[in-house]
Amino acid sequence: MSEIVISVRNLTKTFGNFIAVNNISFDVYKGEIFGFLGANGAGKTTAMRMLSGLSYPTSGKGTVAGFDVSREGEMIKRHIGYMSQRFALYNTLTVGENINLFAGIYGLSKKSAEKRTEELLAELKFSSERNTLVKALPLGWKQKLSFAIATVHKPDVVFLDEPTSGVDPVTRRQFWEMIYKAAEGGTTIFVTTHYMDEAEYCSRVSIMVDGEVRALDTSTRLKEQFNAESMHEVFRTLARDAERGELET
């Protein structure tokens, strides 16, 4: 396959006696939509935080966009976009002001920030909402805006932490269209989700249970491997023995 964007070898994170992420290894290729599945508490967010330079690994190695996760966190941050589980844009700023803020943060000049704002607003069909305060937007729109802002600087990799939880089916569909479009443009997407139908949209899927990656392949091959009819079943088979976290059905 093509070039490796994220490479993880034996990555581990412990908090005291608790092993949040246990010795995981995988590669993610350029332009891939990499689904990162797991029950609540399986360690997805912890792993993602290590990859995006928010958290130091306890041991193991990882590189993102060619930079080391333990030593070059700040370099990684220039090349990635990150959309947190919690909505993290500024509520008292308008849609336009938020885009402009993050464009500036990622070093776009005033002129190109203005151009990029127009582009993103057009893509989101948000042009009429430019001067709306972000707190007045419905949840689905907020999530789409967060994703657009995570890609404002056209990063190599975008990390999405449960981007569609609580979003209605129509908006989820639009959201995935945006993800596809970004992936076609060469951006690698690293996404965690609870929705098994979304797992089918991913190029490859990994399933984490109790801090470990228990399965990693395309959804078709995973279904064959586990002799299952749907990803849902695959997930249930794997997560049945989970010691921590409740099962998300």
Added chain:
Amino acid sequence: MRQFIVLLQKELIKIRRDSFLPKLILSFPILIMLISPMLATMDVRNVNVAVVDLDHSTTSHRIISHIKASEYLSLVGATSEFDLAMERLEEGRVDVIVQIPDHFERDMGVSTPEKISIIANAVNATKGTMGTQYVIQTIAHALVEVRNEKNPNQMSELVTVQNRFNPTLNYRHYMIPALMIIIFILVCGFLPALSIVEEKEVGTIEQMNVSPVSRFTFTLSKLIPYWAIGIFVLIAAMMIAHLVYGLLPAGSFWVILLGTVLFILTISGFSLTAANFSDTMQQIMFILFFFIMIFILMSGLLTPIDSMPDWAQTFTLLLPPRYFVDILRSVYLKGTTLSELWQDFVALGSFSVLFNILAAVTYKKQA
């Protein structure tokens, strides 16, 4: 640079759109400067005096009329029965009794006259001691006057008291610099710390931590608006002090400004450090209140450091506001110059460097 500008814009928009903050920033210094000096006064007025006059001479009448005329003392009455006056004192209607002995005037020229005695109710210690002082001064004035009329050539006064720097012993003039300091602590200490912890609670700080914004840029963009507000507050408070209380700094405005800048840097660095260790509003409020109580009680804002026990005096050396209290009061009231205050400035400057380094070091983008 562009990064810094957009962050600063964000901060200003956030403050402006806040439903409460702009009103607070405007009204807070005005209210504190206008109302507090009237409440936080230690001036003693309306000391009720009863005179037990056993002498009934010109001199004793002169003393009574002086007491009557004093703006601090109010004469309850003159009597020749000590027991009656004592009863009134016990009832709380009289604060100080002045007893003028029999033949006081006649014996004044003699070597050992019987003395005037003063009895004060000292349940309220301040009123008791201050009241006694006023009465003594008033009597002394009356006696000097009487003596001068009799022997105009004699040296007019044996003792003179002069209150330098705050000639009217106006407690407000002493309090106003202290109030300004309290305002700086609240505006430049509390507000930026709360703003950072708010970002933690809402989660927006994570979006900053995962971006290439350096912690220095982020922190600075948080602080600069509040520094500017601090300078605005200084000027507003100085104008109120001048227009309402007629108090102009005796020393240089620039020395005050320099001290204020250093103090604002110190207190904001201090509170940012506290914010870095707090995850919730409750935590940061509790931590800041704890320290601010110590600052207010121990920095000489309200009570002089010289009257504290030795260990406490040593401890105050660790409190940054202590140096600023010293600077602001002496420049305002005495007109002290920069070179005389260099030790205070060095101390304050060192604290500002220390706390800001601490604030930068304890802010973690990656944990």
